[in-house]
Amino acid sequence: MGARRAVLAAVVAAALAVPLTAVSASADDVGTSPKSVLAGAATGLSGAWGTTVDSHGYTYVTDGNAVRVYAPGATGNAAPVRVISGAATLLSSPQGVAVNPAGYVFVASSGSASVSVYAPGADGNVAPVRRIAGPATTLAQPGGLRLTSQGGVLVSDVSADAVVEFAPTASGNVAPRKRLAGPATQIDWAYDLALGSDGALYVATHGGVLVFAAMVDGNVAPVREIGGLTSGLGFVTGVAVDSSKDVYAASYYENMVVVFGPGANGDATPLRRLTGASTQLSAPLGVYLRGDRALVAVQAGSLAVNTYAPLVPFRAPSAVRALGVSGSTKAATRTVSWQAPATSGGKAVTGYTVVVKHGSKTLLSKHVSASTRSVKVARATLSPGTNTVTVRAVNAVGSGSSASKAFKATFSKPGKVRSLAVHGSSKATSRSVTWKTPTSTGGKPVTKYVVTVKKGSKTLWSKTVKASTHKVSVPRSKLRAGTDTVYVKAVTSIGTGSAASKSFTVKK
Incomplete structure (x- = not known):
C-alpha cells in the first residue's frame, strides 16, 4: 500500500505538467469566473485537499497537516479564524472533512490511516475527542469523508479500492459495519465520495464516477458508471451531488468540473462543464456544494479555494x-x-x-x-x-x-321519481302533487322536474320547476271531470328520465 500511496503523490505533483485532454464540445461549456478566491500568504494554504461548509457558513479546508477554518464570506488573502494543527491533533495528510449538525469535525488522515473527531470550535494543538484507527478498521489510505443522514461515517479508502462505513459513535480499533470492496464494485482508487438525498452512493475513481443504489456491504456492482471520452472525465478527484441528483465531478488533469444530469450513465454527454482560463481552475481536488448550490472547489495547482455561482440553477420538479x-x-x-x-x-x-x-x-x-x-x-x-x-x-x-x-x-338518464301522490278532495279548488327524488339520478344531479297533467292524450296543464322543488299546486280550473293523470319526470344534464304517473278523480 505504501508504494501505491507514493504513486498518488507523484501523480498529484506531476498533474500540472500534463497537457489538457481534448473533450467533446457538445456540452454547455461555461467559463464563469469564481465569485471569490481564497488565496495568499495569510490564508496559510500550502497543500489544500478537501473542503466542506458547515451550517453557519464556515469553510473548512484540509491542508498539509492541518484543518483551516475560514469565516463565512472569507475571500482574498484572509487568515483562518481557527486552525486545528499540531502534534496533539494526530493529523497526517488529512483529506476528507465533514461537520455534523452538532459541530463535531470529522477528518480522514491518509498518512495515518485514521479518522479523527474534534470538538465543536476546536482550535490549535488539540487532541481529538475520539479517533478511529487500527488494523480492525481496514483503513489503508482514507480519502473522502461524508456523514450519512443518520450520522454514519463514510470513508473512501483510496489505495484499498474500497468504501467503508463506521457507526456514528465508532472509536478506536473498530471494524466498519459495512465495507464495499471487490472486483464487482469496479472501484479503482476511491478518491472521494458523495451521498444523494435518496441515499445513493457516488464514488470518484481513476476513470469516472461509480453510482451505487446505497452504501452496501460486500462485493456489489454499481448500478451506473459515468465515464468515457464523451463525458470528458479523466482523473476524478472530487464528487458532489445536488438535490436534483445532478452529479459534479472534479477532473484533475483537465482543470474542469463536469456536471451530469440525473440518471447519467455510461459515456454520457455532460450537462455542463466549468472550464477555461477564466475559471481559474488549477488541478481541482475536493469539491463541495453549498445549500444555495454555489460550488466550492479546492485548487491544488494554485493553492486556492474558489467559490462559483451555481452551475445548475434550481428547477421545477419532475413529473409525479x-x-x-x-x-x-x-x-x-x-x-x-x-x-x-x-x-x-x-x-x-x-x-x-x-x-x-x-x-x-x-x-x-x-x-x-x-x-x-x-x-x-x-x-x-x-x-x-x-x-x-x-x-x-x-x-x-x-x-x-x-x-x-x-x-x-359513464352516466345514464335519471330514474323515476318516487312516492308520487296527488292530495286534496275530488272537488277541491286545487290539487297538490308531491314526489321524491329518484333513487338513481344516473350520476348527474337533477336540474329540474317537468310536471304534466293529461286527460287521455290531451295535455291540460304543464309546469317545469327547479330541482329543489318537490311539490306543485294544480288549479281545479285546469282539470277536467273524470279521471286525470299527472306525470312527473326528472331531468339532468344527461337527459330526461322516464315519467312516474298517478291518476286521480275530479268531480264537477
Whole structure:
C-alpha cells in the first residue's frame, strides 16, 4: 500500500505538467469566473485537499497537516479564524472533512490511516475527542469523508479500492459495519465520495464516477458508471451531488468540473462543464456544494479555494410518478392518486395541482398540500366518455412537468321519481302533487322536474320547476271531470328520465 500511496503523490505533483485532454464540445461549456478566491500568504494554504461548509457558513479546508477554518464570506488573502494543527491533533495528510449538525469535525488522515473527531470550535494543538484507527478498521489510505443522514461515517479508502462505513459513535480499533470492496464494485482508487438525498452512493475513481443504489456491504456492482471520452472525465478527484441528483465531478488533469444530469450513465454527454482560463481552475481536488448550490472547489495547482455561482440553477420538479385513477366508470367518486416526483428540482415541493378536463373544458381544478397524494373526484363533476386528469408538482421555482391519465365515466338518464301522490278532495279548488327524488339520478344531479297533467292524450296543464322543488299546486280550473293523470319526470344534464304517473278523480 505504501508504494501505491507514493504513486498518488507523484501523480498529484506531476498533474500540472500534463497537457489538457481534448473533450467533446457538445456540452454547455461555461467559463464563469469564481465569485471569490481564497488565496495568499495569510490564508496559510500550502497543500489544500478537501473542503466542506458547515451550517453557519464556515469553510473548512484540509491542508498539509492541518484543518483551516475560514469565516463565512472569507475571500482574498484572509487568515483562518481557527486552525486545528499540531502534534496533539494526530493529523497526517488529512483529506476528507465533514461537520455534523452538532459541530463535531470529522477528518480522514491518509498518512495515518485514521479518522479523527474534534470538538465543536476546536482550535490549535488539540487532541481529538475520539479517533478511529487500527488494523480492525481496514483503513489503508482514507480519502473522502461524508456523514450519512443518520450520522454514519463514510470513508473512501483510496489505495484499498474500497468504501467503508463506521457507526456514528465508532472509536478506536473498530471494524466498519459495512465495507464495499471487490472486483464487482469496479472501484479503482476511491478518491472521494458523495451521498444523494435518496441515499445513493457516488464514488470518484481513476476513470469516472461509480453510482451505487446505497452504501452496501460486500462485493456489489454499481448500478451506473459515468465515464468515457464523451463525458470528458479523466482523473476524478472530487464528487458532489445536488438535490436534483445532478452529479459534479472534479477532473484533475483537465482543470474542469463536469456536471451530469440525473440518471447519467455510461459515456454520457455532460450537462455542463466549468472550464477555461477564466475559471481559474488549477488541478481541482475536493469539491463541495453549498445549500444555495454555489460550488466550492479546492485548487491544488494554485493553492486556492474558489467559490462559483451555481452551475445548475434550481428547477421545477419532475413529473409525479405512478399516477392512477381508481373506481369503476359508474362509481359515485373516483380517487386520483400519485407518488412524489423523482426529483424536486432542488427546492422542496410545496403542493400539487390537480386538473380534470373533458376535451378542452376544465371540470375540476384543485391545489393540494405537499403531503397530499390523492384527491377524490365526484362522479357528478365528470363528463360522459373520456376525461383526463393532469397532476403537477409545484415548488418555489414553478410548476413541474405534467403527468396525465385518461379515464372513462359513464352516466345514464335519471330514474323515476318516487312516492308520487296527488292530495286534496275530488272537488277541491286545487290539487297538490308531491314526489321524491329518484333513487338513481344516473350520476348527474337533477336540474329540474317537468310536471304534466293529461286527460287521455290531451295535455291540460304543464309546469317545469327547479330541482329543489318537490311539490306543485294544480288549479281545479285546469282539470277536467273524470279521471286525470299527472306525470312527473326528472331531468339532468344527461337527459330526461322516464315519467312516474298517478291518476286521480275530479268531480264537477
